[in-house]
Amino acid sequence: MLATLLLLPALAAAGSWPLKSDRARVQLFRAVAAAHLLIVLAMWNLPPGQLFDGSLALDAPGLLILTLSSLLFAGVAVYLGGYLARAEQRPLRIFVAALLALLFAVSLVCCCQHMGLFWVAIETSTLAAAPLLFFHHSGRALEATWKYLIVGSVGIALALLGTVFLAVAATNSAGETTLWLSDLRAGHALAKPWLHASFVLLLIGYGTKMGLAPMHAWKPDAYGEAPPPVAGLLAGAVTSVAFLGVLRATSICVRAGESAYASSLLVLLGLVSMGVAAVFIVGQSDYRRLLAYSSVEHMGILVFGLGFGIAGAQGALLHVLSNALTKGALFLVAGNLLQLYGTSAMSSVEGVLRRAPVSGALLVIGLFAALGLPPFGLFISEFTILRASLAGGAPAWPAALYLGFLAVTFLGMCAAVLPMAQGASPESGPAREPLSTIVPPAVFAAAVLVLGVWVPQPIAKAIAAAARQLGMS
Amino acid sequence: MRTALHILLFLALPPLLQGIINRVKSAFAGRRGPPVLQLYFDLWKLLRKSAVYSTTTTWVFRLGPPAGLAALLMAALLLPLGGGLPAPVAFAGDVVLFAYLLGAARFATVLAALDTGSSFEGMGASREVTFSALAEPALFLSIAALALARGSISWTFVLTGQMQIWHIFGPALAMLIGALVLVALAENSRIPFDDPNTHLELTMVHEVMVLDHSGPDLAMILYGASLKLFLLGAIVVRLAFPFEASIPGHVALFLAGMVVFAIVVGVIESTFARLRMNHVPQILIAAGVFAALAVAVILIRVSA
């Protein structure tokens, strides 16, 4: 089953290349994404087994993020039909192949139980995304792609170094070492200095990929220039799998008895990210860049939460789900706006609620969800993280800063997005909104709503199991 | 029986107070002045006259005088004469009701004035509410001081048998009386706050508000004004002359006190000039400060 899951997109990527028509390619992508989602959903009931002596297997966090990514891909696949029909016509051969490769890479990341293999998978996803960013072939897209590639490659190189250091740290007196997650977490005596250095490198490396400040600078450029559905995939799925890397590294650190060290770094980076995002969100003039900074903020929340033990990790895992779906929904709506108004400058967008009522409503809903307002999932996760950050007589300043940055971000986001949604529309009647462009974001928003009201039992169990990896065994 | 006596006194005597004041003022001016009972004659005359209503006015205008007078009548039920003559209605907190009934009377009058659409009456209403709002803190601080000194918030207790508190809080009570006299003068639009006798509409406060009332309405208003002065005067008198006696003697004592009060008011009206409008708030705030000082003094004494 695991093999099917991985081979399906990989083979489809290769198979899409010789296809004659772009239409068929998109259909292929849709079919693969749908099949992928079905397989992943089936895995919740049937244990998927393992490959290569367990190098590839699904544990609780892997399954959660895999499901999430699969859902996002499926949604984007549905959306692409309507989007591409109205977008600038370009050959789709590379685009679809890269999409399928990205799906393969993302699925692979979720299954990796070996840190070296994990790195390879992440690097593959980085490379697969590059052609997607460059889809429009404009000068700006080029610049964004270049920045993404260079910063991403440097980051990922550092993660590789971190992986090597991890292996060095795990070297025992017999000169043997391991990069298997199960071994690393089994309480092997790990060499402390190397472990510390390795954690820094992994955090910086995968943090670059997530878009944690100060390694985030590529993100607004890339998200601002990529086609919005691609940006949605990057902000939803790719950042989430990168987070999986940080999660793995943290769990190793915690099991090695270094949770205080890991926490201090995670909290620091989390707060820096939230602070930087807040500064750049207030007064932002481009809505796609705004969403990118919002993503930086939420990545900050994720690692901040990870810094506070099992409870914090539970919040962070719930947050990963809600945030990815919210970002997916928002970027898809941003795609609709881009096609409707032809620009991503906020000053030119007004009265969306009047001109495109459904997209407008989804924009407002997505905004509220992203801001952590109930009844959406991010409210629960942000509150859980807040509670975790105050537990056990911890100092109050991180929590205070966390709340402060959230409030500033709230101000910035509201001041930016609400004037777009509200107001009078210059056009008379509402524009036509094809179903395929509104159903996926609506489904994502509904999922975030469900996560906020009543987390389904299996997901709650998986979150609990995943969070337990962050506790001492 | 006592209630009946109380009601009789409070209903019958107020216009007399006006008469005395006017006589005092005439004496100062070297005139003989109108009869002491002049206001009774005026009221009788007005009740027999018809009324003229402005075409602008509505039921609000007509409701003003009855409602205003009714409120003052209710307020009259709350004040004791002391010396075995408690108020017909006494309960904890009647001090507040008293003040707010005066407020209700004012509200009715002010709305009636605004109903005419006259710029002059609007001006008068504006000044009325301004001055009374500023007088309100002084009144309540005085009440607070008395409440502290007497341990009660009912006029009947506050104003009865308070002989001994003069020994303890003498200076504070003197300040209080000063503040209350100022409040009484301001509430009744008398000199130095307003000159009830002037005939220049632009300078007036209360009188200008009732320009358009006539006949029975004016009678109610005039009577109400005298009742209001009587009520506030009664408080001052009970404070200033805290002597007690048997009922007939006490009533005589009280009435003597009221006469003294009327004379004092008359003297003030004859010897002071009316203040400029923009100085009025300062005086009222000063009254409030007096009352606050009294409260402070009493507080220190009470807690010592």
Added chain:
Amino acid sequence: MTLILAALSALAVSALAAALLSRQRGMSLAVSAGGCVAAALLGIPAAAGQLLGAPAARIRWTTPLGAAGALALDPLAAWFLITVLFVSALCALYGRRSLLASGRAISGQAAFFPLIVLAIAVVVLAADALTFLMAWELMTVLSFLLVTHEHERAEVRSAGLLYLVLTHAGTSCLLALFAVLATSSGTLLFAGMRAPAQPAVLFALAAVGFGVKAGAWPFHVWLPAAHPVAPSHVSAFLSGIVIKTGIYGLLRASLLLGPLPTRCGLVLLGLGVASALLGVLSALAQHELKRLLAYHSIENIGIILMGTGVGLAALSLHRPAVAALGFAGALLHVTNHALFKSLLFLAAGAVGKACGTLQLDRLGGLLRKMPHTALLFALGAAAISGLPPLNGFVSELLVYLSLFGALRLTPLAQAGAVVSLAALACVGGLAAACFAKATGAVFLGTARTPVDAHEAPREMLLPMAVLGAACVAIGLAGPLLVRALELPVAQLAGVPLSSAAPQDTLKFVAALGAAFIASAAALWFARRRLLLARAPAASPTWGCGYALPAPSMQYTAASFAQPLVAVFRTVLFPERHALLPVGTFPTALALEEHGRDPIDRFLLAPAVRAGALGFAFVRRATPSRVQWYVLAVFVALVVLLLWGIP
């Protein structure tokens, strides 16, 4: 609890149905109003039973993530629930008609209204932190959506934004408060919560968080902006109900935090004094009816806070009887203000609909055209001014009684009580002045600009009439109020209200109130008898000899308030734009004064501007070359490596 749940589900179902029916405006609005009315009919009896001593009811559950949740109906909740359901049902009925008449798309309005009622009901019923916070924020969001109904207007958008952002800042404090409470006591359930060592710090969080929602000074800036721009039934609901949730939260938090230091109560008292005084003074300086009403909400919240503050202070000093009076005053004023403020806003809405403007200096003489609205507005005005025999007086009296009681506490409390007494007295006078101004400018005299106004339709008048009747009824209810307030007060003060013995007072107040009405009526009829024989004459208003009085020469609202505004100009800082006479024959002259809020003008706006400028500077200064991006990674790497490796 079954009835309560039925009421909640009626709200939920009607919201859903209204959303589904949103294409048919009439149906949708009817369903929405019907849901609110049904909820009131189901919920009020249940809550009333609770007030009369029915056993406390609760339901509990556990979420899959392991958080415990609960809804519970206790007397405090019941008191608020009755107010909420009653007023919201009337606002919904009014809103049905007024939105129908407005002729514009109702978008979400029909669905949002039952939803926000539901959210508020859950806020009141919530017995755990998470449910409370969720309902709380939901209420914020929904009220934002309701406020920005007419979002084509820029002022509506900016007011909505201000509201959303400021209340969310308040919610941040609440998140912190409940997170600390939950972590220190290990449970989200209110029942198991214990305050950690310093309840004062937590109380400060609660005061800010709930203070913002309540619109207490100095957190009130959003209120006068947001309330006037909403549709009138929404303004009525916001001013009447939504801000009261702040008070509810404060009371609930004081229960959760357990015994509080005296200074907490005194701080609240101070906030109350400031809110009441500055609220009413700012109201005096307003030229627009709904803005004026909005500032009066701040004033009344101040009065409520004064009662609450005295209650908490007295409680900490072990004087439960005084505390009982303070809490009783606060609770009763919550309900009273809900009644008369929503009445006033609804009446203002009818005026706005009839005349197209609410600028006081453009209205006038509407009493002849809208007699019923005028009567109801005047009734509300008298009630909010605290005049006997109406309900506002009764609750203010209870606050006065508690303040007098506080004169016997510690020196600091005594000082606070003296200041508060003076302030409350002044506020009473000023409120009466302000409402005389408002009533006079809108309904009395003659029209300042020609308008073709008509009386509001019966469906809009009826809810207003019910509210007015409730104002009178509470004013004359007397000792019945003690019975109703007994248990909620006991919950807050530890002793029932009757132990403070206000029965006599309330009895006499009611009796004198009735006598007042009766004697006024008697005088009215006596005069009629006198005038029967001599028919009164009609003539124009006496113009003091001036021959050609015109409507524009009437005293305006602005000039009416001018003396008071002048006295308090050091507090109000009115903005003045004057075009003064120049030369021998000056031509154009103008003088404008705006009572712009000092907190907004000198604190909030400059802070926001400075922040925006600073952030913009950082944004512009941030380089955009990829080399710098990599440098940032490099620096982060070196710093963390050096920091992390010993």
Added chain:
Amino acid sequence: MTAGLDLALVIALVLCVASLGTSRIGAAIRYFSLQAAAIALVPLLIETRSGGIGVHAWILFGATVVLKVFGVPYLLNRSVREAAVRSEMEPLIGFGTSLALGGGLVALSFALAQKLPLPQKPPSDLLIPVAFSLLMIGLLLIVSRSKAVTQVVGYLVMENGIFLFGLLLIDVMPYLIELGVLLDLFVAVFVMGIVIFHINREFDHIDSHQLDSLKD
């Protein structure tokens, strides 16, 4: 053979510093190629210390030579040829300054290496400091140069440093991972080459000065 190992490492370090000082792009690519050759020898030299050279080391050597010594430089040279740009103009940091900074970073690397004691004695004491130096100087190249190709060279130098670290684990790392790493690297450079090609077409020269239109 410790001397041989040290020699290879020192050569790599010198070439790396040299690439900091050169203004010619072609030279920089050549230095990288030579450096890769030196580094490709390192696994063999390590293995010889402990006896025979394993299959694993041979495979690594072969793959490195094919991909890094020839493959990557070929790709880069092609880009440069097409872009018709020969020299690094207007570096963000001057050559002299970069050299000085490079010296500082080498010193820092030696200091860092002191702080990270290996569980077992490394094949050479120079291995870790040189690896750190390559990493840092690679980063410095990316930061200080304005031509896209030079930045790629910087990235590759950095990658070489990581490769050296990886050699600490030569006995225990699975092939699959190492090959995956190498392959990924190659694809990365391939993709970068394509982007450089497009940059060239879009902006007429591969000056990443041009690439700063995206900002807030």
